[in-house]
Amino acid sequence: MAEETVWGSMARRSLKAKLIGGLLLIVLVLGGVGIGSYIALRSVITQLNTMTETTIIANDLIAPALAIPEQLNQFFLLKKDESRQEISDNLAILQKDVDLLKTQVWDEDGAGLVDSLANIIQTYRERIDEAFNYLDKQQDSTAAAAAGDGADVKKIGGLVQNTIQGFHERSAEVKKTGGFIKDTVQELIATELNYYRKVKAMLDRRLNQLGFLILGILIVTAGLSTLLAGLYLTKITGTISRLAYAAQRIAAGDLRVEDVGVTSRDEIAILANSFNKMSENLQQLIGKIGASSAQVAVSARFLQESADQSTRASEQIAATIQQISLGATEQSHESQKTVDVVNELLAGNEKISANAGRVLETSEKATQAAALGNQKIAGLISQIGVIEEKFGAIQTVTDSLRQRSDEIGEILGAITQISSQTSLLSLNASIEAARAGEYGRGFAIVADEVKKLAEGSEQSVIDITQILEEIQRLSEQVAASILAGVKEVKNGNAVAQEARVAFQAIVNTSLEVEQQVKQMTEEIQKMVGEIKNVEGMSQTIATIAEESSASSEEVAAAAEEQTAGLEEILSSASTLSRMAVELRETVQQFSV
Structure with missing residues (x-):
C-alpha cells in the first residue's frame, strides 16, 4: 500500500520534477559516498597527523632534557639568574610536552611509557630543585662562616670543597636523569612508530575496503540510474512515437485515429490528452465544414439563378420605361x-x-x-x-x-x-x-x-x-x-x-x-x-x-441602378458558388 502511494505520488509529478528528482537522488547518493569517503580519509589523515605530532613532540623532549644539566653547571659557575630561568623554562616545556603526549598516545604500551616519562620528569624536576636547594644552603653556610669573627679560611675552603663535590654529585644525578628521559623518549618513539605501523596497515585495509565499497556503490548507482532512465525514456519515447504516428495519419488526411492512451499524469500525459482532444475536435470541425459547404453550394446556386432572373426582369423593365x-x-x-x-x-x-x-x-x-x-x-x-x-x-x-x-x-x-x-x-x-x-x-x-x-x-x-x-x-x-x-x-x-x-x-x-x-x-x-x-x-x-x-x-x-446591383449580386453569387465547391473538394480530402 505504501509503495502504491509512493508511485502514485511520482505519477502525479511533472516530467521536469521527475527528472530533477532522479538527478537529485543520484546527487545525494554520490554526495553521501563522497562525504563518507571524506570522513574516512579525514580519520586516516588525523591519525597520521597525530602520529607525526607525537613523534615530533617526543623528540622535542630530548633537547631541553639534555640542555638543563649544562644550564645548571652554568648557574653554579656564573651564578646568573638567566641560567636558572632557562632551566625553569625548559622544565615547563618538558611538562607541557608530556601533557600533550598523554592526550595523543592511545596505545597501552605508549601510554605506559608516557606515564614513566612523566614520573622521570617529575624526578628530574625534584633533583634539580634539590640541587638548587643544596647550592642555596651551602651558599648560606659559606656566607655565614665568612661573615663571623675570626673566620677559618680552611673551614671555608672545606665548605666550598664540599659544596663543589656535593653539586657534582647532584649534577651527575640530574644528568643521569636527563639520560633516562632521552632513553625513555627514544623508546617511546620506537614504540609509537611500531604502533602506528600497525595502525597504518589497518588504515590501508580500511581504505582498500572503503575504495571497493565506494566503487560498488558507484557501479550499483550507475546501473540502477541507467536502468530506470532507460525504462522511463522507453515509456516516454513510446508515447511520443504513438503521437507522431497519429499526427502523420492526420497530416495525410486520415482523421480516423484512435486515442493515444497514457497512464502517467505528467506533461506527456497532458500532451497526449490534448492531442486526443484536438483530433476529436478536428473530426467534428471537418464534418461540420463538409455539411456547411454543401449547404452553401446549394444556396449559392439558388442565389445565382435568382439574381440572373432578376437581372433579366430589370432589363425588361428598363426597356419598357424607356x-x-x-x-x-x-x-x-x-x-x-x-x-x-x-x-x-x-x-x-x-x-x-x-x-x-x-x-x-x-x-x-x-x-x-x-x-x-x-x-x-x-x-x-x-x-x-x-x-x-x-x-x-x-x-x-x-x-x-x-x-x-x-x-x-x-x-x-x-x-x-x-x-x-x-x-x-x-x-x-x-x-x-x-x-x-x-x-x-x-x-x-x-x-x-x-x-x-x-x-x-x-x-x-x-x-x-x-x-x-x-x-x-x-x-x-x-x-x-x-x-x-x-x-x-x-x-x-x-x-x-x-x-x-x-x-x-x-x-x-x-x-x-x-x-x-x-x-x-x-x-x-x-x-x-x-x-x-x-x-x-x-x-x-x-x-x-x-x-x-x-x-x-x-x-x-x-x-x-437595380440592374447594376443585380449584376454585382450575380458576380458575388458566382464567386460564392466557386468557393463553396473548392471548400467541399478540400474537405473531401479528409477521411472522417
Whole structure:
C-alpha cells in the first residue's frame, strides 16, 4: 500500500520534477559516498597527523632534557639568574610536552611509557630543585662562616670543597636523569612508530575496503540510474512515437485515429490528452465544414439563378420605361401644340370680346398636386417598390389626362354649338340689314365679320379636335405601355420573392373652377370663357406630360441602378458558388 502511494505520488509529478528528482537522488547518493569517503580519509589523515605530532613532540623532549644539566653547571659557575630561568623554562616545556603526549598516545604500551616519562620528569624536576636547594644552603653556610669573627679560611675552603663535590654529585644525578628521559623518549618513539605501523596497515585495509565499497556503490548507482532512465525514456519515447504516428495519419488526411492512451499524469500525459482532444475536435470541425459547404453550394446556386432572373426582369423593365419616356415626351410636344392653337383661338376671341364689350373676368383656380413620395429602400426589393410606385403615379396621371381630354371634347362641342348659333345670328343680321337698306349697311358689315369669326372659330375647333384625338390616342398608348410596365414590375416582384409592394398613390388632382358670371348676355362671352378654360386645361396637360416624362426618367435611372446591383449580386453569387465547391473538394480530402 505504501509503495502504491509512493508511485502514485511520482505519477502525479511533472516530467521536469521527475527528472530533477532522479538527478537529485543520484546527487545525494554520490554526495553521501563522497562525504563518507571524506570522513574516512579525514580519520586516516588525523591519525597520521597525530602520529607525526607525537613523534615530533617526543623528540622535542630530548633537547631541553639534555640542555638543563649544562644550564645548571652554568648557574653554579656564573651564578646568573638567566641560567636558572632557562632551566625553569625548559622544565615547563618538558611538562607541557608530556601533557600533550598523554592526550595523543592511545596505545597501552605508549601510554605506559608516557606515564614513566612523566614520573622521570617529575624526578628530574625534584633533583634539580634539590640541587638548587643544596647550592642555596651551602651558599648560606659559606656566607655565614665568612661573615663571623675570626673566620677559618680552611673551614671555608672545606665548605666550598664540599659544596663543589656535593653539586657534582647532584649534577651527575640530574644528568643521569636527563639520560633516562632521552632513553625513555627514544623508546617511546620506537614504540609509537611500531604502533602506528600497525595502525597504518589497518588504515590501508580500511581504505582498500572503503575504495571497493565506494566503487560498488558507484557501479550499483550507475546501473540502477541507467536502468530506470532507460525504462522511463522507453515509456516516454513510446508515447511520443504513438503521437507522431497519429499526427502523420492526420497530416495525410486520415482523421480516423484512435486515442493515444497514457497512464502517467505528467506533461506527456497532458500532451497526449490534448492531442486526443484536438483530433476529436478536428473530426467534428471537418464534418461540420463538409455539411456547411454543401449547404452553401446549394444556396449559392439558388442565389445565382435568382439574381440572373432578376437581372433579366430589370432589363425588361428598363426597356419598357424607356418606351414610356419616349411616349411621354411625344405627348408633351403634342400638348404644347394644343396650347399654341388654344392661344391663337383665345386671341381671336379676345378681339370679339373687345368689340362686344368688357367680359367679366372669370377667376380660375386650378391646383394640380402631384407629389410622388419616393422613398428609397436599401437593396433590390426597395428599387422594385420604387419602380412600381412610379408606374402607379404615371397610370394615375394618364387617367387624369384622359379625363381632361374628354372634358376638352365636351367644351369643344359647346364651342361648336356657339359657332353654329353665331353663324345663324350673322345670317339673320344680314337679312335684317338687307331689309333696312342703306341704314343697315354698317350692321351688315358687322354681321359679315361675325360670320367670318364664327367660321374661323369652327375651323379652330376642328383643328383642336384633331389634336385632342391625337393626344387621346397617345394617352391610350402610354396607358397600354404603363400597363405592360406594371405587369413587368409585378413579375420582377415575383422573381425577387421577398419584395413587397409599398406604393401609396399620392396624387390628388383637384381642379377648382369657379366661374362667377354676373352677366351672361351674349353667346360670344360664353365662348371666350370656355376657350380660356380650354387654354388652362391644355397647359395642365402639358405640365402633366412633362412630369410624366421626368418620372419615367427617374424610374429608368432606378431600373439601371437595380440592374447594376443585380449584376454585382450575380458576380458575388458566382464567386460564392466557386468557393463553396473548392471548400467541399478540400474537405473531401479528409477521411472522417
